[in-house]
Amino acid sequence: MVLELKKITKNFGGISALKDVSFSINKGEIFGLIGPNGAGKTTMFNMITNIYEPTSGEIIFNGENITALKPYKITEKGICRTYQNIRLFSQMSTLHNVMVGGHSQSQSGVFSSVFRTKAQRKEEQLLKEKAEELLDLVGLLEHKDTIAENLAYGQQRRLEIARALASNPSLLLLDEPAAGMNENETDSLYDLIKTVQSRGITVLIIEHDMPLVMKLCDRIAVLNFGEKLAEGTPDEIQNNEAVIEAYLGKEEDEVDA
Amino acid sequence: MLGEILNTYYLQIGSFILINIMLAISVYVPLSSGQLSLGSAGFMGVGAYTSALLTIHFDLPIFVGVIAGALAASILGVIVGIPSLRLSGVYLAIATLGLGEVIRVIFVNWDSLTKGSVGLTGIPQLGREILEFSRGLGFEPAMIGIRNNQFVFLSIFLVLLILVIAILWFVIRQQNSRVGRALQSINMDDRAAESMGINITHYKVVAFTQGAFFAGLAGALFAHVIGYISPADFSYHRAVEVLIFTVFGGSEVIIGSVFGAFFLTLMPEVLRFVSEFRYIIYGILLVVLMAVRPQGILDANLLKKFKFKRSKGGVR
Numbered sequence: 001m002v003l004e005l006k007k008i009t010k011n012f013g014g015i016s017a018l019k020d021v022s023f024s025i026n027k028g029e030i031f032g033l034i035g036p037n038g039a040g041k042t043t044m045f046n047m048i049t050n051i052y053e054p055t056s057g058e059i060i061f062n063g064e065n066i067t068a069l070k071p072y073k074i075t076e077k078g079i080c081r082t083y084q085n086i087r088l089f090s091q092m093s094t095l096h097n098v099m100v101g102g103h104s105q106s107q108s109g110v111f112s113s114v115f116r117t118k119a120q121r122k123e124e125q126l127l128k129e130k131a132e133e134l135l136d137l138v139g140l141l142e143h144k145d146t147i148a149e150n151l152a153y154g155q156q157r158r159l160e161i162a163r164a165l166a167s168n169p170s171l172l173l174l175d176e177p178a179a180g181m182n183e184n185e186t187d188s189l190y191d192l193i194k195t196v197q198s199r200g201i202t203v204l205i206i207e208h209d210m211p212l213v214m215k216l217c218d219r220i221a222v223l224n225f226g227e228k229l230a231e232g233t234p235d236e237i238q239n240n241e242a243v244i245e246a247y248l249g250k251e252e253d254e255v256d257a
Numbered sequence: 258m259l260g261e262i263l264n265t266y267y268l269q270i271g272s273f274i275l276i277n278i279m280l281a282i283s284v285y286v287p288l289s290s291g292q293l294s295l296g297s298a299g300f301m302g303v304g305a306y307t308s309a310l311l312t313i314h315f316d317l318p319i320f321v322g323v324i325a326g327a328l329a330a331s332i333l334g335v336i337v338g339i340p341s342l343r344l345s346g347v348y349l350a351i352a353t354l355g356l357g358e359v360i361r362v363i364f365v366n367w368d369s370l371t372k373g374s375v376g377l378t379g380i381p382q383l384g385r386e387i388l389e390f391s392r393g394l395g396f397e398p399a400m401i402g403i404r405n406n407q408f409v410f411l412s413i414f415l416v417l418l419i420l421v422i423a424i425l426w427f428v429i430r431q432q433n434s435r436v437g438r439a440l441q442s443i444n445m446d447d448r449a450a451e452s453m454g455i456n457i458t459h460y461k462v463v464a465f466t467q468g469a470f471f472a473g474l475a476g477a478l479f480a481h482v483i484g485y486i487s488p489a490d491f492s493y494h495r496a497v498e499v500l501i502f503t504v505f506g507g508s509e510v511i512i513g514s515v516f517g518a519f520f521l522t523l524m525p526e527v528l529r530f531v532s533e534f535r536y537i538i539y540g541i542l543l544v545v546l547m548a549v550r551p552q553g554i555l556d557a558n559l560l561k562k563f564k565f566k567r568s569k570g571g572v573r
Contacts, residue, residue, distance in 0.1 A: 049452055075454035087449040089442045091557075099435075100442045104454030106435055110463065113434030114427050124434070167454050 001060075002027045002171055002202045003048070003079075008057035010043055010226075017043045018054075018226045025171070025219075030193065030203045032217035032234075034210075036246065039223040041206045042084055045173050048204075049074055049081055061171070076104045080164040081173035084206070086156050090149035094140055094159055097148050098131035101166030105130075134162040138192060154185040161192065165201075172196060174205040178212055186212055214238065222246070263403055268410035272482055274522045275417035276475050281502035281514035282424055283471035288508050289432070290464040291444035292342070293350040295496045297472040299357030300330040302364060302491030304473030305480040306371060309380045312481075319386050323477040330473020331466050338465040342458060357496050364488040376487025383416065383481040384409030413482055420478070424471060428511055440464055505546060507553030516555055 004024040010017045018040045025031045033041050046052045048059055050071050059067045066074055080101075089097050106127055112120040135141045138158040143151060151159060157177055164172055174193070178186045186209060193216060197203055207213045213220065214234040222229040222237060224246045230237055237243055280297055287294045308326035311317050317325075341352045364371045371377065388398070388409055398408035431437050439460050442450040451457050480486045498521075506517020521539075528535035546554070 051448065051452075070456075071451045072454050072456050075452060080454075081452055083449070087446050089445040089449065091445055092438075092441060096438055096441075100438050100450070100455070101453050103435065103439060108435045110431060110436050113436045114430045116430070120434070127435070163453065 001025070002062060003204070004058075004060040005044075005048075006058040006060065008044070008047055008059070009055045010040075010047060010052065011055045016055075016226055018047070018223075020057075021223065021226070021228045022057075023221045023228065023231055025202060025204060028197065028200060028202055029218040030197055030205065030216055032213045032220040033204060033206045033223065034208070034213055034220060034237075035223035035229070038225075040226045041223055042175060044223070045081060045175055045204075045206065048173065049079065072104070075167050075169075078168070078170040079173065080167040080169040080171075082157070082160040082164050082175055082177060084175040084179065086153075086160055088148040088156055088159060088163070090147075092148055093144065094135065094146050094148055094151065095128070095131055095144040097159060098134055098162050098166045099127050101163035102127045102130060102168075104167050131162075131166060134165050135159075137165075137195065138162045139188070154181050157181065158189075158192070161196075165196065169201060171202045171204065174203065174207075176206055176208060178207055178209045190216060263407045263411060265407055265410045268407075268414045270523065270526055271414050272410070272417050274519050275414070275421050276479050276482070277499070277502060277518040277522045278421050278515050279424060279471050279475035279478075280499040281506070281518040282428060282511065283468045283475065284499055284503045285468075285508065285511055285514040286428060286471065287461075287464045287468040288503065289444060289511075290440040290461055291345070291447065292461060292465060293346065294353045294465060294468055295350050295493070295500060296334075296337070296353035296356050296469070297499045298491045298493060298495035299353075299360040300334065300469040300472035301476030301479065301495065302357075302360050302488070303333055304330045304476030305486050305491070306364060306377070307473075308477035309377050309480045309486060310370065312381045313377065313379065319381055319383055319481050323474065323481065326477030326480075327470050327474035330476070331470035334466040334469025335462060338462045338469075339458075342461045342465060354493055354496060357491070357493055361488045361491055361493075364491070371488075374488055376485060376489075377480075378485050380480050380484050380486065382409075382484045383478070384413045386481075387412040387416070417478065417482075420474070425511065425515070432511070436460070436463070501543065504553055505543065507555035507559075509552060509556045510560060512560070513553050513555040517553070520554075 001024050006022050008018050008021045021040070021044065033044065035041055043052070047054050050067070050069060053068060058065055061077060061079060064077070066077060069077070089100060092100070106123050108120045108123055132141060132144065135144055138161055140155060140159055140162065143155065148156065148159060161174070161177065178189055181189060190212060193203060193205070205217070217234055219231070219233055220237045221231045222243050229246055230240045230243050232240070280301065283297050283300070284294065304326035307329040308322035311325055312319055312322040337356055341349060344352055365374050388405060398405050403411070439450070439455045442453065442455060443457050443460055447457055476491070502517040502521055503514045504517070505521060506515065507513025524539060525535050528538060531538070
């Protein structure tokens, strides 16, 4: 097991965004987290990366309790994420964005940087090569000197994935990577995520594009109003009564979907 | 021959420009990681008083005093930095402005040490010390055909010039490295930066402390160039003036701070012929600039265009 979420609860004031949610993710799988808007999916990502601390519950990563670690420490442990509303370093070049992603994989400080020691130059060269390799992987190598905010929307999403991969994660969290993408872009995103999986990286993905989720994921958990509704393979989820009800509404209930 | 060219008045203005460039950089460095610090006047004062008192009372050489002054300012930077970097934006600006005022009030009231608002006089002068040192080596200004006071001003100017070049070299090299990219990423999106594995508190303290160091260095040098300091030299007017250098010149690129300090220090001198109108012109210029070019005179795009034109010209 790579990641284990144990009875995660998060309250914001009097409102509970997550209630006793538990699930675990196996090494090397692609795990989908789905549910209607406001179900608590992104909140769950923010717990895992400790942007918020859970009100109660534990997060275990590779056997270690990471619930209270600082976000940058969690990245050092091998978890990296993308954001639902793209958060690139918008004034920086594409290449430099990915090189910042490699921050936890390098260690030059102020003095070695200013005096350009041999070790620093070598490290800088390696960071650059690694970044170019990742840009090639996501198909952005020809845009490496473009300022990030000038990239097309789909390209920005792919750049975010490359930046996250630069931290050499063993678990990659993707928050709605297909949002706003057309069919072709979604297809190549599918290939990209499969390639990421083939490199031995476990993927946890939030996504609303159901055909993509069903095709891509090995297992899926469904959240609804902060509670786990179901967990299982794509086939099991598609035939689960409670899930169908949450997405389509009860047959008798004409008012609300 | 050299004696006819060297004008001590111009050299002195040049020296003030160089000190102001250091101060502008002391604002630029924290700002490049997204921290608006108005503590530069306070840190400058700590550097100036530390160095002045050490050289007056303990007869230390000026360069030891200057280093001690800059270090004292940066130690204060670390102490104040760690708690106050939880603040950001205008809140940090106000906290650091408050810090500067606290320091100034301490200078005013600690009579036994600082001589209160009268200030410190008889601070050893950098130029005189260099002159004496050169004489000790058997060198006389007359040997290169300049008068003693020309040599004094020239040596100050050159020392400051070397220091400014060293600081620029340091900051630019740092910018083009892992550390620089970390600072820029914090400036652009601190939350994303943190989830890329960057310890943002660490880098913010580094940038803030470097700013304090440069301000302390500039303050210590200021004391030894002028020979006289009082708390009024380090009031919040100074902090705002220094901020204007950086914002006017363009706070996105380091060359903007250099240009801002250069232009705004020189301008009142050039405009001396319109005497009482010169600060009105200065004010109008600032208002117009902020309306037309809020990012300052120089920015990355302008520099890129300039470079592009130059390289195209080279091909032809």
